[in-house]
Amino acid sequence: xxxxxxxxxxxxxxxxxxxxxxxxxxxxxxxxxxxxxxxxxxxxxxxxxxxxxxxxxxxxxxxxxxxxxxxxxxxxxxxxxxxxxxxxxxxxxxxxxxxxxxxxxxxxxxxxxxxxxxxxxxxxxxxxxxxxxxxxxxxxxxxxxxxxxxxxxxxxxxxxxxxxxxxxxxxxxxxxxxxxxxxxxxxxxxxxxxxxxxxxxxxxxxxxxxxxxxxxxxxxxxxxxxxxxxxxxxxxxxxxxxxxxxxxxxxxxxxxxxxxxxxxxxxxxxxxxxxxxxxxxxxxxxxxxxxxxxxxxxxxxxxxxxxxxxxxxxxxxxxxxxxxxxxxxxxxxxxxxxxxxxxxxxxxxxxxxxxxxxxxxxxxxxxxxxxxxxxxxxxxxxxxxxxxxxxxxxxxxxxxxxxxxxxxxxxxxxxxxxxxxxxxxxxxxxxxxxxxxxxxxxxxxxxxxxxxxxxxxxxxxxxxxxxxxxxxxxxxxxxxxxxxxxxxxxxxxxxxxxxxxxxxxxxxxxxxxxxxxxxxxxxxxxxxxxxxxxxxxxxxxxxxxxxxxxxxxxxxxxxxxxxxxxxxxxxxxxxxxxxxxxxxxxxxxxxxxxxxxxxxxxxxxxxxxxxxxxxxxxxxxxxxxxxxxxxxxxxxxxxxxxxxxxxxxxxxxxxxxxxxxxxxxxxxxxxxxxxxxxxxxxxxxxxxxxxxxxxxxxxxxxxxxxxxxxxxxxxxxxxxxxxxxxxxxxxxxxxxxxxxxxxxxxxxxxxxxxxxxxxxxxxxxxxxxxxxxxxxxxxxxxxxxxxxxxxxxxxxxxxxxxxxxxxxxxxxxxxxxxxxxxxxxxxxxxxxxxxxxxxxxxxxxxxxxxxxxxxxxxxxxxxxxxxxxxxx
Numbered sequence: 001x002x003x004x005x006x007x008x009x010x011x012x013x014x015x016x017x018x019x020x021x022x023x024x025x026x027x028x029x030x031x032x033x034x035x036x037x038x039x040x041x042x043x044x045x046x047x048x049x050x051x052x053x054x055x056x057x058x059x060x061x062x063x064x065x066x067x068x069x070x071x072x073x074x075x076x077x078x079x080x081x082x083x084x085x086x087x088x089x090x091x092x093x094x095x096x097x098x099x100x101x102x103x104x105x106x107x108x109x110x111x112x113x114x115x116x117x118x119x120x121x122x123x124x125x126x127x128x129x130x131x132x133x134x135x136x137x138x139x140x141x142x143x144x145x146x147x148x149x150x151x152x153x154x155x156x157x158x159x160x161x162x163x164x165x166x167x168x169x170x171x172x173x174x175x176x177x178x179x180x181x182x183x184x185x186x187x188x189x190x191x192x193x194x195x196x197x198x199x200x201x202x203x204x205x206x207x208x209x210x211x212x213x214x215x216x217x218x219x220x221x222x223x224x225x226x227x228x229x230x231x232x233x234x235x236x237x238x239x240x241x242x243x244x245x246x247x248x249x250x251x252x253x254x255x256x257x258x259x260x261x262x263x264x265x266x267x268x269x270x271x272x273x274x275x276x277x278x279x280x281x282x283x284x285x286x287x288x289x290x291x292x293x294x295x296x297x298x299x300x301x302x303x304x305x306x307x308x309x310x311x312x313x314x315x316x317x318x319x320x321x322x323x324x325x326x327x328x329x330x331x332x333x334x335x336x337x338x339x340x341x342x343x344x345x346x347x348x349x350x351x352x353x354x355x356x357x358x359x360x361x362x363x364x365x366x367x368x369x370x371x372x373x374x375x376x377x378x379x380x381x382x383x384x385x386x387x388x389x390x391x392x393x394x395x396x397x398x399x400x401x402x403x404x405x406x407x408x409x410x411x412x413x414x415x416x417x418x419x420x421x422x423x424x425x426x427x428x429x430x431x432x433x434x435x436x437x438x439x440x441x442x443x444x445x446x447x448x449x450x451x452x453x454x455x456x457x458x459x460x461x462x463x464x465x466x467x468x469x470x471x472x473x474x475x476x477x478x479x480x481x482x483x484x485x486x487x488x489x490x491x492x493x494x495x496x497x498x499x500x501x502x503x504x505x506x507x508x509x510x511x512x513x514x515x516x517x518x519x520x521x522x523x524x525x526x527x528x529x530x531x532x533x534x535x536x537x538x539x540x541x542x543x544x545x546x547x548x549x550x551x552x553x554x555x556x557x558x559x560x561x562x563x564x565x566x567x568x569x570x571x572x573x574x575x576x577x578x579x580x581x582x583x584x585x586x587x588x589x590x591x592x593x594x595x596x597x598x599x600x601x602x603x604x605x606x607x608x609x610x611x612x613x614x615x616x617x618x619x620x621x622x623x624x625x626x627x628x629x630x631x632x633x634x635x636x637x638x639x640x641x642x643x644x645x646x647x648x649x650x651x652x653x654x655x656x657x658x659x660x661x662x663x664x665x666x667x668x669x670x671x672x673x674x675x676x677x678x679x680x681x682x683x684x685x686x687x688x689x690x691x692x693x694x695x696x697x698x699x700x701x702x703x704x705x706x707x708x709x710x711x712x713x714x715x716x717x718x719x720x721x722x723x724x725x726x727x728x729x730x731x732x733x734x735x736x737x738x739x740x741x742x743x744x745x746x747x748x749x750x751x752x753x754x755x756x757x758x759x760x761x762x763x764x765x766x767x768x769x770x771x772x773x774x775x776x777x778x779x780x781x782x783x784x785x786x787x788x789x790x791x792x793x794x795x796x797x798x799x800x801x802x803x804x805x806x807x808x809x810x811x812x813x814x815x816x817x818x819x820x821x822x823x824x825x826x827x828x829x830x831x832x833x834x835x836x837x838x839x840x841x842x843x844x845x846x847x848x849x850x851x852x853x854x855x856x857x858x859x860x861x862x863x864x865x866x867x868x869x870x871x872x
Contacts, residue, residue, distance in 0.1 A: 031665070031666055032665060032666050032667075035629060035666045035667065038067070038068075045067060045069050046067045046068045046069065047068075047069060047070050047072070047107060047110065047111065048062060048068050048070070048071045048072070049071075049072045049073075049074055049103070049107075050062075050071065050072070050073050050074070051073075051074045051075075062092075068092065069092065069110075069260075070092055070093075070094045070110055071092050071093050071094065072094050072095065072097060072103060072106065072107065073093075073095070073096045073097065074097050074098075074100075074103055075096050075097070075098055094106060094110065110302060149222070149340075149341075150229070150233065150319070150339070150340055150341040152389050152390045152393055153222075153226050153229055153230060153390070154230060154233065155389055156226060156230075156389070156390065158227065158230070162226065162227035163188065163191060163227060164188075165223075165224040165225075165227070166187075166224060166225055166227055166228055167184060167187065167188045168224070169209065169221055169224040169225060170184050170187075170205045170206065170209050171184055173205065173208075173209050174205055180204065180205045183202075183204050183205060184205055187199060187205075187206070193231045193234065193235070194235065194327075196228060196231035196232045196234075196235050197232055197235050197236070197324050197327045197328060197337065198327055198328065198329045199228075199329070200228070200232055200280065201282075201324070201328045201329045201330055201335075201337075202329045206228065209221070209225070210225055210228060210229070210279070210280075211279050213225055214278055214279040214340065215278065215279065217402070219394070219402040219405050219406050220405055220406075220409065223390070223406060223409055229340075232280055232339070233320065233339050235327065236320040236321065236322055236324075236337060236339050237320040239320070239322030239323065239324065239326075239327070240320035240321060240322045242322070243314075243322045243323055244314060247314045248314065249313065249314055249315060250311065250312070250313055250314070251285070251311075251312055251314070252285075252309060252310060252311050252312070253283035253284060253285055253310050253312065253336050254283055254284055254285070254286065254287045254289075254290035254291075254307060254308065254309055254310070255281065255282070255283040255284070255290055255293075255307075255308040255310070256290040256291050256292065256293035256294030256295070256305075256306070256307050256308075257293060257294065257295075257306060257308075258294070258295045258299050258303040258304065258305055258306065259303065259304055259306050260302065260303060260304075261300075261301060261302060261303070261304055264304040264306065264357070267346060267349055267359060268349045270346055271346050271347070271348060271349060272345070272346060273345070273346055274343050274344065274345055274346070274364065275343070275344050275345075275346055275361065276340075276341065276342065276343055276344070277338070277340070277342075277344075278340060279340050280337060280338065280339060280340055281337075281338055281340075282324075282335050282336065282337050282338070283308070283310060283335075283336050283338065284332075284334045284335055284336065285334045285336065286334045287307070287309070289334065290307060290308075291307055291356070294306060294307045294356050295355075295356070296355050296356070297354070297355030297356065304357060305355055305356045305357065306356070306357050306358075306359055307352060307356055307357070307358045307359070308358075308359050308361055309358055309359070309360045309361070310344065310360075310361045310362075310363065311347075311360070311361070311362045311363065312363045313362075313363065316363065316364075318342055318343075318363055318364075319338070319339040319340075319341040319342045319343075320339045321336060321337065321338040321339060321342065322336065322337065323335070323336055324336070324337045342363065343363075343364050344361035344362060344363055344364060345361065345362045345364040346359070346360075346361060347360040347361060347362055348360045388407075388410065388420060388423055388424060388427070390406055391403050391406040391407045391410065391424075391427060392427065394406060395427060395430065395431065400431050400434050400435065403427070403431055404428070404431045407424060407427055407428050407431070410424060411424060411428075418451050418454065418455050419451065419452070419455050419464075421447075421451050422447075422448045422449075422450075422451030422452040422455070422464060422468075423448070423464050424448075425444045425445070425447040425448035425451065426444070426445065426448040426452075426464055426467060426468045426471065428441075428444040429441045429442070429443075429444035429445040429448060429468070429471055429472075429475075430471050432444065433471065433474065433475050433478070436478075436669075438475055438478065438479055441471075441475055442472070442475060445468055445471060445472050445475070448464075448468050449465075449468055452464060452465050452468065453465075462495055462499045462500075462501060462502075463501060465495060466491075466492050466495040466496060466502070466506070469488045469489075469491040469492045469495070470488070470489070470492040470509075470510070470513070472485075472488040473485045473486075473487075473488035473489040473491075473492060473513060473517075474513070476488065477489075477513075477516075477517055477520075480709075480710065482517055482520060482521050485517055486514065486517055486518075489510065489513050489514045489517065490514070492510050492513075493507075493510040493511070493514065496510050503541075504537050504540070504541040505538075505541065505542070505548070507537055508533075508534045508535075508537040508538045508541070508548065508552075509534070509548075511530045511531070511533040511534040511537070512530070512531060512534035512548075512551075512552060512555065514530045515527045515528070515529075515530035515531035515533075515534060515555065516531070516555055518530065519531075519555065519558060519559055519562070522562070522715075522751050522752070524559050524562065524563050524753075527559055528556065528559050531552060531555050531556050531559065532556070534552050535549070535552045535553070535556065538552060544579075545579050545582040545583045546579075546583075547580075547583065547584075547590065549579055550575075550576040550577075550579040550580045550590070550594070551576075551590075553572045553573070553575045553576035553579070554572070554573065554576045554593065554594055554597060556572045557569045557570070557571075557572030557573040557576065557597060557601075558597065560572065561597070561600070561601055561604070563753060563756075564753065564755065564756050564757060564793040566601055566604065566605050566795075569601055570598070570601055573594060573597050573598045573601065574598075576594045576597075577591070577594045577595070577598070580594060586621075587621050587624045587625050588621070588625070589621065589622065589625050589626065589632075591618075591621055592617075592618040592619075592621040592622050592625075592632075592636075593618075595614045595615070595617050595618040595621070596614070596615065596618045596635075596636060596639065598610075598614045599611045599612070599613075599614035599615040599618065599639060599643075600639065602614060603639070603642065603643050603646065604757070605794065605795055605798060606646075606794070606795065606797070606798040606799045606800070608643050608646060608647050611643045612640065612643050612644075615636060615639050615640045615643065616640070618636055619633070619636050619637075619640070622636060628663075629663055629666045629667045630663070630667065631663065631664065631667055631668055631672075631674060633660075633663055634659075634660040634661075634663040634664045634667075634674065634678070635660070635674065637656045637657070637659040637660035637663070638656070638657060638660045638674075638677055638678055638681055640656045641653040641654070641655075641656030641657040641660065641681055641685070642681060644656065645681070645684060645685060645688070646799070646838075647838050648688075648838035648839070650685045650688040650689050651689070653681075653685050654682065654685040654686070654689070657678055657681045657682045657685060658682070660678050660681075661675075661678050661679075661682065664678060671705055671708050671709065672705075673705065673706070673709050673710070673716070675701075675702070675705045676702040676703075676705040676706045676716065676720065677702070678702075679698045679699070679701040679702035679705065680698070680699060680702040680719055680720050680723055682698045683695040683696070683697070683698030683699040683701075683702065683723055683727070684723050684726070686698065687723065687726055687727050687730060690730070692727050692730055692731050695723075695727050696724065696727050699720060699723050699724045699727065702720050703717075703720050703724075706720060713747055713750060714747075715747060715748070715750075715751040715752070717743075717744075717747055718744045718745075718747040718748045718751075718758070718762075719744070721740045721741070721743040721744040721747070722740070722741060722744040722761070722762065722765065724740045725737045725738070725739075725740030725741040725744065725765060725769075726765065728740060729765070729768065729769060729772075732772075734769050734772055734773055737769050738766065738769045741762060741765045741766050741769065742766070744762055745759065745762035745763070745766065748762060754789075755789050755792045755793050756789070756793060757789065757790060757793045757794055757800070759789055760785075760786045760787075760789035760790045760793070760794075760800070760804075761786075761800070763782045763783070763785040763786035763789070764782070764783065764786040764800075764803070764804050764807065766782045767779045767780070767781075767782035767783040767786065767804075767807060768807065770782060771807070771810070771811055771814075774814075776811050776814070776815055779811055780808065780811055783804055783807055783808045783811070786804050787801070787804055787805075787808075790804065796831075797831050797834065797835070798831070799831070799832070799838070799839060801831055802827075802828040802829075802831035802832045802839060802843070803828070803839050805824045805825070805827040805828035805831070806824070806825065806828045806839065806842055806843055806846060808824045809821045809822075809823075809824035809825040809828065809846055810846060812824065813846070813849065813850055813853075816853070818850050818853060818854055821846075821850050822847070822850055825843055825846050825847050825850070828843045828846075829843050829847075840870060841867050841870040841871065844863045844864070844866040844867040844870065845863070845864075845867045847859070847863040848860050848863040848864040848867060851863065
């Protein structure tokens, strides 16, 4: 909220009307703090109130937050139109309110309606290209989350403390409800596995607590309730086997309920797809009875009244279901209970009446693609059936926050053996490393090694040891401590090469990690050697279109790119892209990575339209698959801005840099290295727009970020010093400009090949300064070095060559050597004219000035008119 709203929007008299949710109301007046909070909470449905114009930049970022059900705007300036809202209205947006009471009334109405729907749904529409956990979109991942959840819960060993964990969890929900606490005490004293369905079907604590945990995917609660889940499943398995003897081959059951509008639309849009209801759920053989639970449409527009008609072929293999008349607390003959994990195909969604929809489902296990994918993910989590399995599964699904919670629970258990403790500490280290908490990650890796090095010789478990060494390598790699990282990568490689159990895939990964690290160290030749080893192994041992092969081509392309060998780089990027297009969906983030690499290359060689085309394709993919506040989008906006800057469109460039900065301020720590890149780019734009004081301020910001995270001679400082030199040059402070450009050149020469284009840029800039200081000999000397480098490393028509030819021409102009001046201006024109480059107008003006000095009015007028045409 804005400051002007802080004492007004939720004044005490109105907040009292929200007593039922008062303890769950959180206020923010800082975007970043707010988004950090959103990223940490998992078991909440969020109702988000935006106060005033602060919402303009927030809207697109809020819509993609799954936990946010509705958004409200409180705007006290009633007469002011909020034009920006019109382009952002969706089902989540509940309106603009200028009156506090109306806002609170609407919020309470929505809260009340949202308490009624039953179990949540997961829908899966499958293509043939989802082949790894990270290939899945959010809805697909949620679907498989529940499919594999049950698989893992059934594997976990039963502990004596399990019943106590159930009791404590239930009591935490009803600590001030005497009646329910009495029932919980009764449950603790009398519960047996054969009573699971009886207790679940009572109108009491267990049903509500279990369903809430499953709906909210609350890992803590699900783990504590695993005894009940397993007992209900096992009891249903027995009933299912018994019912097979008497049940018809094909029969139908029905379920009436209200579902949220967004879930209903999702069902309607995915006819032919698959649905899983994410808890145990009941149905009835009586359509009339089910219809009475469907509602009458009065919950609109939030809730739709639905009758599910479910067709069951009793001969197919499925998760258990059965008639629970004999074991239900309610003793109804018509009730059928389905286990969580059953899959149904959506046959149709039709209106039964104006108020009620009928959704026809078919119990299904017959889709080969879906079954293969589920089996693949079972293999991903491995064959272990121990207590760590669930956490490893969550980690593999990139569900790091829940994985951490689970591992923390296990860490408090007393029954782990030493080797399992080693594995657990390794997992926690990996989690904290993912979060960027490297100190804590290293602490857990060292604990892991302590246990493993003591017991692995006895247990012969080298898999975990190699994993820990590899993880430690990644940690030091991410911290920029490359020599230490290399040591751990080499330990990993040693294990893979010398101990049984390792695969060719493991060996290729080890060579790949070492090669990528050496790429960061600018050790291009040895990096290329190791990445080529990785590629050779992968080409021999993997399918031709395997994702790891594309990754390797991309990495090799990066080596050639940084060496300035652009054609080789492009060839490898194209190989990566070709492979990816064979197996990835059109919106897969890995495609965006390759398109970004190609965009970067085209930008470097001056093909700016090709660069923008690739960058914008990458952005389209990222905006469909990533949160709109994701740092990768900021990087892409920075890249696009740089292309516009090279095209001379500095206003558009600045817009993209500001977009990048907005995302970074929301999603990253203020000292993250990416800020230095964006501050540097913004400063460069202001410099080109002749706002030098602002430009220098941004360059100083970038410098301060770099100084906190990198050695003083890191290559990253070169661009900052270069740009600070450009500002001082524009301010005619040539001594300071020369100092910064020399610093930049010195750092570049420490890290880059002597013919790298970046060195050419430094020599060009130093030449400009000497020109301004009227030291023509030193200016020409630096321009000549620049030209020699650019002729070796850039295409013959690269714009930067044209700019330097123009600069040399101006030296001869100022020396009054007009024939030589014309020669170099013509060289520049030959490069610029075919593609109408941004610097073409400068060359026309330079020709005009020479012909004025030569008193050739006709030619001077000709080129001046050309100059004016471009200005218009």
